[in-house]
Amino acid sequence: MIRRLCLALPLLASPAQAQVLDFPSNANLQTEITEALDSYDLPTGIWDGTAIPTKTVEGALTRQAWRIEAPSLTTLQLLRPLREQLRNARFDILFECQTEACGGFDFRFGTEALRPPEMQINIGDFRFLSAERMSDEGPEYISLFVSRTAQAGFVQVTRVGVANEEEEALATTTAPPLRAVGAVEPLDLATRLEQDGHTILEDLTFETGSAQLAPTPFASLTALAEYLLDNPNRTVALVGHTDSSGSLAGNIALSKQRAGSVLERLVSDYGISRAQLEAEGMGYLAPIATNLTEEGRQANRRVEVIITSTE
Structure with a gap:
């Protein structure tokens, strides 16, 4: 059971009118950090090439990480009900951005974030919002x-403000479960690419230290090949990722080799034009799961496909 927390979101000036963020009942509090007095560099703009514009704020600080058991939802579907709750509580939205529009990799690692496995941030798919x-x-x-x-x-x-003596909750879980409306089957690869601009080739497997694909066919490559043949003007980047075993330089090289092996399979077995493909590697810099367990390390050994064409 989620325990009630020691800070409130007071509505206007009256503690009796306390307002909480109400998460769906399929959300679970993973971790919480509280400080009676601390400061926080609140992002107020996108990565400008050297830094993230911030506003340093001080007060009682609480950080929480929540996991919502709804894998088919988009980041917008996750954010929207919480954003509306803040607006209804008379917060002013200072800044909001999505993934590359935030600054991508640089924004993700340029602001404070709780660590995995409690908080997972996919640098290819995130949203950020700040309000006051x-x-x-x-x-x-x-x-x-x-x-x-x-x-x-x-x-x-992350909440910074005046501590509430009545110990109202920062967040509760009484809202209905959050599900994708009508989502019965996972979206197919082509739909995910068109909708999100990227997806994981989930059935590919790589052993630690290996860049070779098994000689068996993979459904994800068949689906990707069909998509590229149907859309000859589309170009994509195949981006390899590793777990955290070994050095960064070695893992970046290995991850690029894995992406390259996928590229070669698409060219040789499916007849995809090299002009539609490029291969890159991120090493262990963009985990989607903890590297402290074998299950997490296996999830991190992956290849993603990202649409790079602009038309």
């Missing part, structure tokens, strides 16, 4: 960092 409101007690600030993996959605909540 004023009351007689003083200013209050909230930020939401939302991402998802193939298994679940994740939300980090």
Whole structure:
């Protein structure tokens, strides 16, 4: 059971009007950090090439990581109900962005985030929001960092403001379960690419230290090949990822080799034009699961496909 927390979101000036973020009942609190007095560099803009614009705020600080058992939802579907709750509680949205529009990799690692496995941030699919409101007690600030993996959605909540003596909850889980409307079967690869601009080739497997695909056919490659043949003007990047075993330089080289082996299979077995493909490697810099377990390491050994054409 989720325990009630020691901070409140007071509505206007009256503690009796306390407002909480209400997560869906299929959400679980993974971790919480509280400080009676601390500071937080609240992001207020996108990565500008050297840094993220921030506003340093001070007060009682709470950070939480939530896991929502709804793998088919988009980051927008995860964020939208929480954003509306903040607006209804008279917060002003200071800043909001999505993935590359935030600054991508640089934004993800340029601001404070709780560590996996409690909080998972996929650098290819995340949203960020910061908000503030004023009351007689003083200013209050909230930020939401939302991402998802193939298994679940994740939300980090950071709140800075005046401590509430009545020990109201920062967040509860009384809202209905959050599900994708009408989602019975997972979206096919072509739909995921068109909808999200990227997807994981989930049935590919790589042993630690190996860049070779098994000689058997893979359904994800068949689906990707069909998509590329149907859309000859589309170009994609195949991006390899590894677990954290070994050095960064070695893993970047290995991950690029894995992506390259997928590229060669698409060319040789499916007749895909090399002009539609490129291969890159990220090493262990973009995990989607913890590297502390074998299951997590296996999930991190993957190849993603990202649409790179602009038309």
